[in-house]
Amino acid sequence: MNTAPTPTLLRLIGAGLVVGAGLQALPAQAWSLTIAAASRRVFLHVGNGNADGNNGTVNLVSANLTAAQLLSGTPQAMTSNSTQSTSLYGDGYTTCPTPSTQVIIGASYRRSNGGNGPASATLRATSPASLTNAAGDTIPFSQISWTVSAAGSSAPNVIPAGTFNGATQTLATVPANTYIENCHTFSYANSAIRAAGTYTGRVTYTLSSP
Amino acid sequence: MNVFKLLAPLVALACATASAGTHRLDDSLSHTTPPTAQMEWLPQTPGDRDGGMETWVRVHLQIDTRDWVGRSGRIYMVLPRDQTSSIEAVWTTNGPLRSGRLVSGERALVWAGTIGSDSLRDQMQVRLRSGPDWQSASRRLNFHFEFDTD
Numbered sequence: 001m002n003t004a005p006t007p008t009l010l011r012l013i014g015a016g017l018v019v020g021a022g023l024q025a026l027p028a029q030a031w032s033l034t035i036a037a038a039s040r041r042v043f044l045h046v047g048n049g050n051a052d053g054n055n056g057t058v059n060l061v062s063a064n065l066t067a068a069q070l071l072s073g074t075p076q077a078m079t080s081n082s083t084q085s086t087s088l089y090g091d092g093y094t095t096c097p098t099p100s101t102q103v104i105i106g107a108s109y110r111r112s113n114g115g116n117g118p119a120s121a122t123l124r125a126t127s128p129a130s131l132t133n134a135a136g137d138t139i140p141f142s143q144i145s146w147t148v149s150a151a152g153s154s155a156p157n158v159i160p161a162g163t164f165n166g167a168t169q170t171l172a173t174v175p176a177n178t179y180i181e182n183c184h185t186f187s188y189a190n191s192a193i194r195a196a197g198t199y200t201g202r203v204t205y206t207l208s209s210p
Numbered sequence: 211m212n213v214f215k216l217l218a219p220l221v222a223l224a225c226a227t228a229s230a231g232t233h234r235l236d237d238s239l240s241h242t243t244p245p246t247a248q249m250e251w252l253p254q255t256p257g258d259r260d261g262g263m264e265t266w267v268r269v270h271l272q273i274d275t276r277d278w279v280g281r282s283g284r285i286y287m288v289l290p291r292d293q294t295s296s297i298e299a300v301w302t303t304n305g306p307l308r309s310g311r312l313v314s315g316e317r318a319l320v321w322a323g324t325i326g327s328d329s330l331r332d333q334m335q336v337r338l339r340s341g342p343d344w345q346s347a348s349r350r351l352n353f354h355f356e357f358d359t360d
Contacts, residue, residue: 031240031269032352037344038249038263051253090255110251112263113344177261177342179254 037112042121042174044207045106045181047082051090058202059103063188070193077101078144078186089179095150096183102149105159106181107207109174121174121209123159129166133197141166141201143189150182158182164203174207235285235355239272247338262341269334271307273355276328283359284322285330290352291315295343297351305332317356 047059063078084104087095096102109121130138145163150156158180159172174180249263273285285307289299291314302309303320307330312318321330338351 031237031242031271031354032350033242033267034246034348034350035265035338036246036248036348037346038251038342041251090253108254110254110261110342112249112342113346116347177254 037116038110040112040117040209041110042207042209043108044123044205045088045104046205047080047103048084049088051088061103061186065190070190073190076188076190078188080186087181089181093152095153095181097151102183102185104181104183105205106179107172107174108179109176109207109209111176118209119176121207122170123172123174124168124170124206124208125164125203126168126206127164127166127203128201131199131201133195133199135195135197137195137197137199139194139199143191144186145189146184146186148182148184153182156182159184230359233357233359235357236274237272237355239274241270243268243270249338249340252339262339264337264339267336267338269336271330271332271334273330274328275325275330278325278357278359279328280325281359282324283357285320286317286356286358287312287320288317288354288356289314292349292351293345295340295345298339299336301334301336303332303334306330307332307334320355
């Protein structure tokens with residue numbers, strides 16, 4: 001006696017096909033993780049510094065003038081107590097071979113993507129109106145200028161030469177994910193006779209990305 | 211007759227499953243430590259101006275191979291490309307899987323031989339690196355494993 005396929009078998013086959021198709025459509029699970037981009041970062045290096053941490057050193061640039069030099073009215077070179085001759089740009093290159101007359105300044109700005117802050121950071125210097133001595137005499141900070149250099153660099157004036165203005169002035173724009181660096185050599189204009197004394201003033205360099 | 215017609219697709223499906231080819235493996239029991247990771251900046255150098263970012267994670271792997279016991283072939287780890295910015299993964303292992311390297315959009319051989327057990331277990335120490343050119347502040351990396359049967 002012939003028998004028709006049992007409904008039970010048909011149902012099982014049908015179910016098998018449906019399940020099989022379902023398994024084909026579902027991807028197997030796998031290991032995955034979420035990674036967050038590094039935070040935006042600025043790095044500024046003026047004189048003696050460290051690549052991987054803060055360095056509290058405030059270097060001194062000075063000129064000790066004799067009476068003859070004072071009366072000459074000619075600009076006077078300034079010296080530095082900085083001992084930093086090598087770059088902090090990862091390769092240890094001797095960018096400023098004579099730190100006794102140079103202050104190395106380096107700056108970088110890092111961001112991970114276009115939505116992670118502005119496209120650049122700004123390097124500025126803020127100087128007071130005047131240098132002062134113990135008696136209250138003053139010398140305009142605009143009497144101090146600097147030239148720039150960078151051994152082995154194709155862009156030695158990446159931070160340009162200039163003169164302090166007794167206020168906040170912009171020195172350079174630092175594009176994202178770049179590092180700029182050069183050496184600053186300071187001079188005193190000596191354009192007027194001053195009262196004897198030791199005149200001091202502090203310049204503060206800042207790198208900011210709002 | 212009807213039964214035969216319905217069985218034919220089943221047989222064909224079974225043959226396709228058993229034939230040589232590339233098959234995605236289930237490693238849903240794998241997990242990473244930490245489960246999320248924070249990239250850190252690498253130093254910038256003249257030779258690597260962008261510097262880039264990196265992070266490290268440990269991956270506890272458990273790959274389900276029960277359907278492939280007795281089959282020979284090669285297992286690859288795959289990292290699909292998620293952005294135009296590439297991710298580089300470099301890893302070492304302390305078990306049966308091979309150490310290696312891959313870049314997103316590629317796959318790398320991690321095991322070859324005959325499957326002898328229901329699962330492959332290992333721990334990977336993975337270094338992830340990328341450039342600073344992401345399209346977002348975070349991203350999800352979905353690694354998976356493929357088995358190329360002989």
